[in-house]
Amino acid sequence: MNVRRHHISAAALAAVTALGLGTLTACSSDSAAAGNTDKFDVVASFYPMAFLAEQIGGEHVSVTSLTEPGQEPHDLEISAKQTAQLQESDAALYLKGLQPTVDEAVGQSEVKTKIDAATLTSLEEHGTEAGGHADEHAEEGHADEHAEEGHADEHAEEGHSEEEHAEEEHAAEDEHGHEHEGGKDPHIWLDPVKYAEVAEGVGKAFEKADPDHAADYKKNTAALVEKLNELDTTFKTGLKDKKTDVFITTHSAFGYLAERYGLTEESISGLDPESEPSGARVKELEKMAKADGVTTVFYETLVSDKTAKTLAGDAGLKTDVLDPLEGITDKSRGDDYFQVMEANLKALQAALGAK
Numbered sequence: 001m002n003v004r005r006h007h008i009s010a011a012a013l014a015a016v017t018a019l020g021l022g023t024l025t026a027c028s029s030d031s032a033a034a035g036n037t038d039k040f041d042v043v044a045s046f047y048p049m050a051f052l053a054e055q056i057g058g059e060h061v062s063v064t065s066l067t068e069p070g071q072e073p074h075d076l077e078i079s080a081k082q083t084a085q086l087q088e089s090d091a092a093l094y095l096k097g098l099q100p101t102v103d104e105a106v107g108q109s110e111v112k113t114k115i116d117a118a119t120l121t122s123l124e125e126h127g128t129e130a131g132g133h134a135d136e137h138a139e140e141g142h143a144d145e146h147a148e149e150g151h152a153d154e155h156a157e158e159g160h161s162e163e164e165h166a167e168e169e170h171a172a173e174d175e176h177g178h179e180h181e182g183g184k185d186p187h188i189w190l191d192p193v194k195y196a197e198v199a200e201g202v203g204k205a206f207e208k209a210d211p212d213h214a215a216d217y218k219k220n221t222a223a224l225v226e227k228l229n230e231l232d233t234t235f236k237t238g239l240k241d242k243k244t245d246v247f248i249t250t251h252s253a254f255g256y257l258a259e260r261y262g263l264t265e266e267s268i269s270g271l272d273p274e275s276e277p278s279g280a281r282v283k284e285l286e287k288m289a290k291a292d293g294v295t296t297v298f299y300e301t302l303v304s305d306k307t308a309k310t311l312a313g314d315a316g317l318k319t320d321v322l323d324p325l326e327g328i329t330d331k332s333r334g335d336d337y338f339q340v341m342e343a344n345l346k347a348l349q350a351a352l353g354a355k
Helices: 012-021 049-058 078-086 100-108 134-141 141-151 156-159 162-176 192-209 211-236 256-261 281-292 306-315 337-352
Strands: 039-045 062-063 089-094 113-118 248-249 264-267 295-301 318-321
Touching: 039 078, 039 281, 049 062, 049 089, 049 192, 049 211, 049 337, 078 100, 089 100, 089 192, 192 211, 192 256, 211 256, 211 281, 211 337, 248 281, 248 337, 256 264, 264 281, 281 337, 295 306, 295 337, 306 318, 306 337
Parallel strands: 039 062, 039 089, 089 113, 248 264, 248 295, 295 318
Antiparallel strands: none
């Protein structure tokens, strides 16, 4: 897929839709537009949701993604054309709390089937900036070091009061919509087990909404869940023997993955990929990297690598890509979810010294 411009005119978008380039899958006919096909028309909020719809729906669905390839999903502003597509579709598949404009559009639409992936598995809270791993470091004997830096808890990391910290978090949520309601981490698709739970829920919703093809949806869902379970086993085996459990990322997208495989994610900027880290946070990460044997600072394809490279340069570390899979572009290390996740595993194995 080619990276497309962030902004696109209504005329251009209409032309794209008419040509069928707005759809993500060969399941759609070349001239299909969302809501105007003889198939089960699904509008998905962004890539992880579109991938589920494609895999489960197979030949019976026409899938359109509201987020263009290469566009940071949290920045999405829905156009009038997309709103119309949503209205005409049979189902909307989204992750509430990740993209506020999508939540609003789906809530106001009359689409028959609304599937919120956040309700199909359990969401958890993960740390805002430090990854919430102060306790883990205390167990490893680093509590005193962090205390000396004045980072005994999440709020102290920024050097602000709890009230200021809460205000900043709230502002970040309003601006970027990156954190789910209640402070829950929305990045459930990066844990194959949780993603499989969502897949099962989506499959059941498709069966109910389009009963004529229920048997195929059930079969496709089972096949997808099996592949996700195999991916889970591959991660468990691949990360079993390693020199360190700690990895550094630009933002906290990998909390579920880390928790699933016994790792510790330390993020530079927390759940918001656009926020700037404090000087104290950077110094803490440099000290932590040395203590924990960290070799690599990970950045991602859709966000600037400047902060990661600055930290890596100052600390004498390498940089590499760990893809949060919010979209597939020509820069992605793979053409679909499974290929990119396998590339992520290889990157983690190299960084953690896995055998």
